[in-house]
Amino acid sequence: MAGATSPAASANLAGKSGVRVVVIGDPGTGKSSLVVALATEQFPENVPRVMPPTRLPADYFPDRVPITIIDTSSSPEQKPKLIAECQAADAVVLTYACDRPATLERLSSFWLPELRRLQLKTPVIVVGCKLDLRDEQQVSLEQVMAPIMQSFREIETCIECSALRQIQVPEVFYYAQKAVLHPTAPLFDQEAQSLKPRCVRALKRIFILCDNDKDGALSDVELNDFQVRCFSAPLQHTEISGVKRVVQEKLPEGVNDNGLTLTGFLFLHALFIEKGRLETTWTVLRKFGYDNDIKLRDDLIAMPIKRAPDQTLELTSEVVDFLRGIFNMFDIDNDGALLPSELEELFSTAPENPWSSDPYKDSAEKNVLGGLSLEGFLSKWALMTLRDPANSYANLVYVGYPGEFSSAFTVTRKRRVDRKKQQTLRNVFQCYVFGARGSGKTSLLQSFIGRQPSDALPSNSERFATNSVELPDVCVSLTLIYFQV
Known part of the structure; x- marks a missing residue:
């Protein structure tokens, strides 16, 4: 390799x-x-x-x-x-x-x-x-x-x-x-003498893409295809055997009956880097579209769809079906919710979990174990698409979506067209906001909607109150549901 x-x-x-x-x-x-x-x-x-x-x-x-x-x-x-x-x-x-x-x-x-x-x-x-x-x-x-x-x-x-x-x-x-x-810093932690997390995530995604039969190992045929794709030259049978022998001697779990495992694949790249052959790992990463920050290049995730300022993008039914499948695949315990560990595994081929910080972190309701329902999962993707379509598409690609940008999103109708016809064609999102009395829920909602602190929101009941609002210049109705506990 x-x-x-x-x-x-x-x-x-x-x-x-x-x-x-x-x-x-x-x-x-x-x-x-x-x-x-x-x-x-x-x-x-x-x-x-x-x-x-x-x-x-x-x-x-x-x-x-x-x-x-x-x-x-x-x-x-x-x-x-x-x-x-x-x-x-x-x-x-x-x-x-x-x-x-x-x-x-x-x-x-x-x-x-x-x-x-x-x-x-x-x-x-x-x-x-x-x-x-x-x-x-x-x-x-x-x-x-x-x-x-x-x-x-x-x-x-x-x-x-x-x-x-x-x-x-x-x-x-x-x-x-x-x-x-071929810089060392993005790939390898010199002090820990190990691959950096973002490098591991990128190589894991590449391994999965090359594992055509999805058996968790690269067979001799898959290894050869990988070699040709990255280096434009096939491997001889003796070379493939030699690669697997080196891995197996140093790391027995790096090879199984089906071929080179993910553990072995990562070990090989760490070995190349330790021996000063960084160009090998960088060639692989760049062949699969990664830049020096170990992220997909901008030209691969650029938005080719033109839209007016009063138009937004939303997920197509094709992508929603794909996301349902991904959700079910990573819902290991089949409880209808993704636990934090399952969500982390889902995003383990992305540079990082895109929902680990605001505004996505607490934007959907979770169960008592911290599990995210399918509805919450889809709503987070919808929110990411609304706020940052390029990032939404990049993360779709990171988790395995094979389609083009144009197949992932559809453009909403221009708002002025709706006004002329006196009708509305918009998505509706529900956002759940939880918190104890005095924890700042109302201020948060006022800030999000663009109202001043003196502007009144609908009064809270002990259970909940809802309010549909239009975000400025966005063709979306947002139902805010906030609970007082």
Whole structure:
């Protein structure tokens, strides 16, 4: 389960048409020599104080994405320019001199804290220049950098090089490009040494999509189809056997009689990442439409339906039937309600549970065990569609809906058309609001409807009172039912 990134796929690498790398560090650490040595493949005799921007062609590295390298001056009067360049960078190469320990100490005492102060989110490649001058008695790079990397998780890679001897000069910028196109942070928790939750959720969805017979495992045929889809090359039978053998030796439950299990699939990706082969996992994610935030790309969930300001979208009967099926599938105990654990499992292939916070969290009635009824489940989807159609569609896709946006939603008639005909064609929603006396129910409803605190709402009875209201510019009637307990 591996492969090189094809030129056709490179255009979609992190949405990047080019990578901007800024080189910073103390004076005399070899910044400009490093840039010249890369561009000319020889050591320069006379090096300018600061090199002009240097551009590497797209075919310089396998990902076929051009790189622009920005050299900088560390003089105090140039600090504003250095800050501006860092803020515009996709990656930062931070240099120290292998023969000057003081420049290594400055990484922790000045440079890395300064990058944090600027609140940069870009990956940092720490580079020890002048490797040819390094004292052989010095401790290894791993020993030197381990405590620094422990304190500064933004460091993606550490490497030593020599511009004079042409040792690992291209590798410096290959790692910088790789850190941008195939970043570690969204995928892997370095401290816990495990895949991050959002990565697990995305890979789980991909596994389910590739498990065509829905037996909970990827057979040899399904594994081969997956390989061809992601890497445009089939796997030989011996390769498939080798992959499963590696998994089974390390994780027996990763393989069963039917093939590679979800546990084994996740283990393989963690193994790739630990071995530095992040491009494998990123290629898989991008083939299935994910961006650098491990969410479906915007162009895949964009709204192609045009609508007037006084029109809204509502779920089609096709989607309602799909949601009924999903509800029944995850209602494991068949009690007619989704317990919190069952709802979490339903959304386990989405980046997160979209209903874990307001305004969805408490927007539908639950039973005494916290279970959500089918009516409540559908009403939450309807509310999400009303408020944020793109998010509603994205979550439909995350939980397995196979249809296009146009098949998921229908547009309500224009409100002005209804007014001319003196008739109404609107959905009706019921929203239940519970709370003790004085807990703020009335204020909540006043705020939602857009009334001032002095505006009266229908009086409460001890049991309930209802009030149908029209939300401004929305073709929906909302029945508010609030209980006093």
